[in-house]
Amino acid sequence: MGTRSIASISQQLRKGAVTSAEVTRHALDAIDQVNDRLNAFVLVDPEGAMRAAEQADRILSSGSGAGPLTGVPVGIKDIIHMEGLPTRCGSPAYPDEPSDGDAAVVARLREAGAVMVGKTTTHELACGVFSPPAANPWDTARIPGGSSGGSGAAVAAGMVPMALGSDTGGSIRIPASVCGIAGLKPTFGRVSRAGVETLAWSLDHIGPLAATVEDCAATLQVLAGHDPADPPTEPSPPPDYSEHLGRGVDGLRLGIMATPPFSPMQEGVERAFGDAVAHLEGLGAHVVPLDVPELTFTLATEFAIVGPEAAAYHRGLLRRAPELITPGIRELFTIGTIMPSTHYLKGLGARRIIRDALRRAFDENHLDAAITPTLPATAALADQEMFDYGVMEEDVTSSYVRTTAPFNLSGQPALTVPCGFDRDGLPIGLQITGRPFDEATVLRIGAAFEATTSWSEHRPPVRVDA
Numbered sequence: 239m240g241t242r243s244i245a246s247i248s249q250q251l252r253k254g255a256v257t258s259a260e261v262t263r264h265a266l267d268a269i270d271q272v273n274d275r276l277n278a279f280v281l282v283d284p285e286g287a288m289r290a291a292e293q294a295d296r297i298l299s300s301g302s303g304a305g306p307l308t309g310v311p312v313g314i315k316d317i318i319h320m321e322g323l324p325t326r327c328g329s330p331a332y333p334d335e336p337s338d339g340d341a342a343v344v345a346r347l348r349e350a351g352a353v354m355v356g357k358t359t360t361h362e363l364a365c366g367v368f369s370p371p372a373a374n375p376w377d378t379a380r381i382p383g384g385s386s387g388g389s390g391a392a393v394a395a396g397m398v399p400m401a402l403g404s405d406t407g408g409s410i411r412i413p414a415s416v417c418g419i420a421g422l423k424p425t426f427g428r429v430s431r432a433g434v435e436t437l438a439w440s441l442d443h444i445g446p447l448a449a450t451v452e453d454c455a456a457t458l459q460v461l462a463g464h465d466p467a468d469p470p471t472e473p474s475p476p477p478d479y480s481e482h483l484g485r486g487v488d489g490l491r492l493g494i495m496a497t498p499p500f501s502p503m504q505e506g507v508e509r510a511f512g513d514a515v516a517h518l519e520g521l522g523a524h525v526v527p528l529d530v531p532e533l534t535f536t537l538a539t540e541f542a543i544v545g546p547e548a549a550a551y552h553r554g555l556l557r558r559a560p561e562l563i564t565p566g567i568r569e570l571f572t573i574g575t576i577m578p579s580t581h582y583l584k585g586l587g588a589r590r591i592i593r594d595a596l597r598r599a600f601d602e603n604h605l606d607a608a609i610t611p612t613l614p615a616t617a618a619l620a621d622q623e624m625f626d627y628g629v630m631e632e633d634v635t636s637s638y639v640r641t642t643a644p645f646n647l648s649g650q651p652a653l654t655v656p657c658g659f660d661r662d663g664l665p666i667g668l669q670i671t672g673r674p675f676d677e678a679t680v681l682r683i684g685a686a687f688e689a690t691t692s693w694s695e696h697r698p699p700v701r702v703d704a
Contacts, residue, residue, distance in 0.1 A: 244310050244399045244453040251298055251309045258298065258309030262291035262353050265311035268397045268702040269355070275378055275700055277371040278392035280316055282356035283323060287311065290353040297351065306456060308351025313392050313401030316357035317364050317435040318444075320344050327435050328362040328369075328385075331555050331562035341433025342465050343402060343444055350460040358401050359388025364437045365548065365567050367412055367638045368620070374417060375698035376664055380617040383413030383638070389447045390417035396702035400448040400457055406437045407540050408642025411654040414447045415667030416617040418656045418696060420684065421447040422454040425675045426649030427472045429458070430465035438547035440586075441540075441646045450694060451655060451684040455479040458677060477678050483685040488522030490683065493599065493608040497529045499536050499640040502627040503614035510658030510666040511611045514687065518609065521686060526603055532595040533644050535588055537636055540643040541570075542577075542585025549574025593648040597673075606679055612654040612667030613638050641669070651677045655684045656693035665696075 250256045266284050273279050294309035314320055317327050319337040321344075326332045340348065347354065359372040361384035369387025374380040375395040382391040386403025390413025393401050403410040405423040414421025422445045429444045436442060446457035462476035494515055496508075503511070519525050549556065549571045552563075556575065560568055600608070615625045618634045625637050645652040650671050657668035668687065672680040688694050 242396055242399060243449045244307065244456050245450065247310050247399060248307070252304070258291040258294040258353060259288065261309060262287050262311050262355065265355050265398055271702060272395050272397065272700055276373050276375055276391045276395055278358055278388040278395065278397060279313065279356045280326065280359050280388065281323060283354065286322070287353050287355040294351055294353060305349060305351035306460060307347065309353060310351070311353045311355045311398050312347065313356060313358045313389055313398045314344060314354055315386050315389050315401065315403050316360050317404060318344060318402060319433045320354060320357070323357065325435060327364065328360040329562065331559050339433065342430035342467060343461050344433070346460050355398060358386070358392055361385035361387060362564050362567055363552065364404055364406065364409060364435065365570065367635050369413070370620070373620070374617050375700040376418065376617065377662070378700060380619055380664070381416070383416040383617070385409040386447060387413045390414055390419065390421070393417070393419050393447050393449055394698055395700055400446050400453055403445060403447050404434060404437070405443045405445060405646065406441045406544065407639045407646055410443070410445050410447055411612050411642050411652060411667070411669065412638050415612040415654045416665060418665030418698065419447060419449060420451050420454050420653065420655050420688070420694070421445070422458060422653045422677070422681070423645065423651065424458060424462065424677055425651045427470040428476070428651070428675065428677065429461045430468040430471050432465055432467035436551045438544045439551070440547060441543060443646070451653070451681055451688050452480070452483060454653065455483060455681045472675060479678055479681055482678055482682045485682055486521060486686045487518055487683055489524070490606040491524045491526065491604055492518060493528030493603055493605045494525050495528045495530070495608055495610040498534050499644070500610045500614065502629050503611055504616065504625070504627065504660065506658070506660030507611050507614055507616065507666050511668065514657040514668045515609060517691065518683070518687065521690060528599060528603060528605070528608060530595050530599050532592050535592065536644050536647065537640050539585050539588040539592060539647055540639060542581055543589065545570050545574030546577055546582040547574070589647045592644065596644070596648045596650065600673055606672070607683055608671045610669045610671070611641060612669040613641055616660045616662070616664035616666060645671050650674055651680050653680045653684045655688050656696070657687070657691070658693060659696070
């Protein structure tokens with residue numbers, strides 16, 4: 239019995255071929271089997287998970303009242319509140335006291351019947367791309383990305399078919415890419431962030447890391463919708479995200495972005511990206527080169543916003559126990575407290591310029607989506623500080639964030655899907671970005687690519703029953 243996809247588990251559950259108690263026990267056993275090597279979960283709740291599974295089985299056996307995720311085990315990033323469990327945010331500064339309520343996304347998952355098995359590892363305060371002590375199941379000497387690294391590792395290793403993550407500058411797509419799975423950052427305002435610990439309130443997004451694009455769509459269907467507790471959420475009801483998954487890409491117009499900040503990139507990434515673009519063209523898509531020069535200011539703009547917003551949110555922690563925050567993160571937050579307000583306002587202005595430039599590029603080129611490499615490099619070693627691209631050296635964080643953060647700044651939906659491997663056997667991701675609130679088209683393109691290639695079928699060396 240596998241835990242690879244939501245779709246396959248749900249089908250088995252509804253046919254009566256398996257019970258949720260069996261599936262959940264398998265997931266818990268899987269965590270026991272490989273978590274000591276991957277540290278993907280920081281907290282496991284076997285009693286709560288089995289109670290939820292038994293309730294799911296009662297609903298399934300009754301023949302009515304089942305939700306779209308009834309009986310399916312999932313993981314929750316440890317910055318998202320779950321009633322009765324602590325939220326530690328990967329930091330010794332956070333207490334072990336249990337949360338007194340569910341985040342909105344957890345409440346929606348419960349309502350849909352999902353079984354929460356535990357909390358996944360996050361980079362401290364959701365502010366980083368390494369997520370220690372979590373490891374990458376393709377090579378445990380390498381990072382699983384961040385800050386949702388535990389979620390990426392858990393799904394890739396087959397512990398659960400889906401785990402929630404957050405994304406402020408790439409923290410869903412980075413781990414999904416380096417772990418070889420699908421990951422979706424929805425449009426800003428598509429999914430409620432109420433009950434989630436903040437990094438930067440104007441950039442934070444919540445979304446799924448999952449075994450397949452179909453699973454991302456199924457999860458988004460549950461999560462999407464207005465929440466009065468998070469005012470920016472879109473008031474109009476979301477569409478049916480599964481409706482067009484099988485329609486392919488024939489006739490769609492795709493902008494191909496391979497200039498800075500998406501270049502330079504590693505040779506293996508460049509080759510895989512070129513092959514992926516050619517594959518989409520072979521499926522009938524019209525591809526056009528796209529260059530948005532304003533995106534070269536992505537990193538400066540991203541950190542001009544993250545620093546002050548994170549410092550404002552964590553100002554009490556900075557005063558009370560600064561020594562409990564890792565020095566690099568503490569430095570970013572401290573700089574945010576002393577940064578002139580004009581600098582933050584310039585960051586907001588630059589974000590508006592970037593957002594408008596991207597939307598103008600979509601309109602002028604009549605694009606349905608834009609295609610980029612998710613990251614310019616594959617998984618770094620745990621102690622690696624720099625990537626060498628030949629024409630330049632760049633620190634790991636900047637390398638990863640420069641290709642993902644443009645779409646946090648613009649608020650557009652962005653999906654990563656596996657598109658190849660480098661010479662070391664490490665996964666490479668393809669990023670698909672769409673118009674605001676058009677996740678349906680992004681998912682449609684990702685599903686078409688996934689269905690006509692075999693990259694998503696590969697399994698890492700460290701996995702369940704391996």
